[in-house]
Each structure stands twice: as structure tokens, then as C-alpha cells.
Amino acid sequence: MKLFDLNGKCAVVVGGAGGLGQAIAQGLAEAGAKVLISSRKEDSLKKAKEEIKTETGIDVFYSVADATNEAQVEAMLEDAKNKLGGRIDILVNAQGFNKKQDALDFDIETFRQMLDANITSFMITAKHFGRHFKENGYGKIINLSSVRGKIATKGPGNAGYCATKGAVDMLTKQLASEFGPFGVTVNAIGPNITATPMMVPVFEKRAAEAGVDVETYLKQQGAGNPMRKMGKPEDIVGTAIFLAAPASDFMTGNILYPDGGLTAIG
Numbered sequence: 001m002k003l004f005d006l007n008g009k010c011a012v013v014v015g016g017a018g019g020l021g022q023a024i025a026q027g028l029a030e031a032g033a034k035v036l037i038s039s040r041k042e043d044s045l046k047k048a049k050e051e052i053k054t055e056t057g058i059d060v061f062y063s064v065a066d067a068t069n070e071a072q073v074e075a076m077l078e079d080a081k082n083k084l085g086g087r088i089d090i091l092v093n094a095q096g097f098n099k100k101q102d103a104l105d106f107d108i109e110t111f112r113q114m115l116d117a118n119i120t121s122f123m124i125t126a127k128h129f130g131r132h133f134k135e136n137g138y139g140k141i142i143n144l145s146s147v148r149g150k151i152a153t154k155g156p157g158n159a160g161y162c163a164t165k166g167a168v169d170m171l172t173k174q175l176a177s178e179f180g181p182f183g184v185t186v187n188a189i190g191p192n193i194t195a196t197p198m199m200v201p202v203f204e205k206r207a208a209e210a211g212v213d214v215e216t217y218l219k220q221q222g223a224g225n226p227m228r229k230m231g232k233p234e235d236i237v238g239t240a241i242f243l244a245a246p247a248s249d250f251m252t253g254n255i256l257y258p259d260g261g262l263t264a265i266g
């Protein structure tokens with residue numbers, strides 16, 4: 001199936017040691033791509049690299065960089081070109097974090113940090129990888145948005161996260177408009193709530209507020225979706241492979257929702 005074949009392609013997954021980023025990195029590697037994962041902590045990158053090797057037998061590369069820092073992103077791109085063979089075809093932005101606070105008490109410094117990690121870093125990577133993709137006349141950018149870019153949360157807590165994910169959706173569309181003429185697609189994935197390290201403190205807080213244990217809380221969350229279950233990191237991978245592969249070459253500026261149906265009823 002050439003449409004979904006990534007052999008000969010090179011991919012960089014920012015946030016590639018995180019719950020969703022690691023699953024996507026592994027999926028792209030299994031589909032044939034040479035993959036480099038990047039984030040700020042070398043220990044997590046090494047662990048993710050080892051886990052992917054154990055699961056698949058495939059070696060991925062890694063490069064340490066803070067994606068909110070433009071100079072570090074430029075250096076990471078050069079490092080990735082050296083390690084992967086000179087040319088990158090696919091960029092996945094899977095970095096970011098969520099800190100839930102009521103809007104009336106939101107710590108503004110935390111809000112600024114969320115903007116920096118969840119949206120400014122996406123612009124920085126798109127700018128530099130976009131230049132490289134323009135030179136090549138080909139490229140795929142995949143941004144991790146969220147159902148929270150489209151539907152607000154019932155009740156307080158998500159002002160920072162929803163604002164940044166709405167921004168990811170519009171950045172995706174504008175970049176699609178600007179990069180389309182030189183053969184680069186830019187799309188986003190909008191997952192539903194998924195059990196990853198990012199969500200552990202959120203689950204613990206919400207479960208405590210509801211007076212239940214975390215497992216019961218997660219079951220209750222899943223029950224609200226048409227598919228009657230929560231998503232797992234693996235549920236996002238097929239969408240990422242599709243957006244990285246030739247199958248999506250004429251698709252740009254879209255947000256796809258592997259969300260168990262939440263946005264259908266939201």
C-alpha cells in the first residue's frame with residue numbers, strides 16, 4: 001500500500017517521549033519512516049528510544065531541545081538533518097501541557113507558560129521546518145490539537161488549555177494557506193481525553209473533586225462518549241500515519257478527531 005508507506009521518509013516528533021508523541025513516533029517508524037524524537041529531558045528521550053526498540057526492534061534517534069526556544073529548535077533541526085540523512089519530510093508537534101485552574105483565579109504566569117509551550121513552540125518549529133520543507137518542495141506538518149480546540153469544557157478549569165488549542169487549530173489553517181503553494185500540508189489531530197503522563201494530575205484532581213478513585217473517574221469519563229470508552233495513545237496513531245503519508249497529500253488545513261465520537265455530540 002504505497003498510500004500509507006513511509007519508507008524513505010524522515011520524521012521528527014517533538015514531544016516524542018510523551019504519551020501520544022511516543023506512540024506516534026513508534027507508529028511512524030513501523031510504517032517505514034526514519035524517526036527522531038525531541039523534547040527537553042534526555043532521560044525521557046533515552047527511555048522512549050529503548051521502549052520503541054524493545055517493542056519494534058527499530059532504532060529511533062533523539063535530540064534534546066526546548067521547542068519554545070528558537071535557537072534550540074534551529075540546532076535540533078540541524079541535528080535531525082545530520083542524524084536522519086539530510087532531509088526531513090514530516091514534523092509532528094506533540095509537545096505541551098495542561099494546568100487546570102478556575103478562570104477567576106488563573107495564575108497569569110502559568111497562562112503565559114501554556115501559551116509558550118502549547119502554541120508559540122508550534123509556530124517556532126513550523127517556521128524553521130517550513131523553510132526546510134519549502135526548499136525540498138514537500139513536507140507534512142501534524143499538530144496535536146485537542147477536542148478542546150473546538151468544544152469548551154463543562155465547568156471551570158480549562159481556560160488556558162482551550163485557548164491554546166483553539167489557537168493551534170487556527171495556526172494550522174493559516175499555515176496550510178501559506179505553505180500549500182510549495183507542496184507542504186499542515187493538518188491537526190484533535191484527540192479526546194487520553195490517559196498519558198500529562199493527564200495524571202488532572203485525573204487525580206478531578207477524581208478527588210468527584211469523591212471517587214481515579215479508575216472510577218476514568219470509566220465515568222469514557223461513558224459519556226458515543227464509543228463508551230476513553231481513548232488510548234494507540235487510537236491516535238492511525239490518524240498520524242495517514243497525515244504523514246502520501247494518502248493525505250491533497251488534504252491540508254484540516255483537524256481530524258480520533259475522539260470516540262465526542263465532537264459529534266459536543
Ligand SMILES: NC(=O)c1ccc[n+]([C@@H]2O[C@H](COP(=O)([O-])OP(=O)(O)OC[C@H]3O[C@@H](n4cnc5c(N)ncnc54)[C@H](OP(=O)(O)O)[C@@H]3O)[C@@H](O)[C@H]2O)c1
Pocket residue numbers: 014015016017018019020021038039040041044065066067068093094095096097117121144145146147190191192193194195196197198199
Ligand atoms: N493526553 C490527552 O488527553 C490529550 C488530549 C488531546 C490533546 N493532547 C495533546 O497532545 C500532545 C501530547 O500530549 P501527551 O498527553 O502525550 O502529554 P505528555 O505525555 O505530557 O507529553 C508531552 C511531551 O511534550 C514535551 N514537552 C513539553 N514542553 C516542551 C517544550 N517546551 N519543548 C519540547 N518538548 C516539550 C514533554 O517532554 P519534556 O518535559 O521532557 O520536554 C513530553 O515529551 C499535547 O499537545 C497535548 O495537549 C493530549
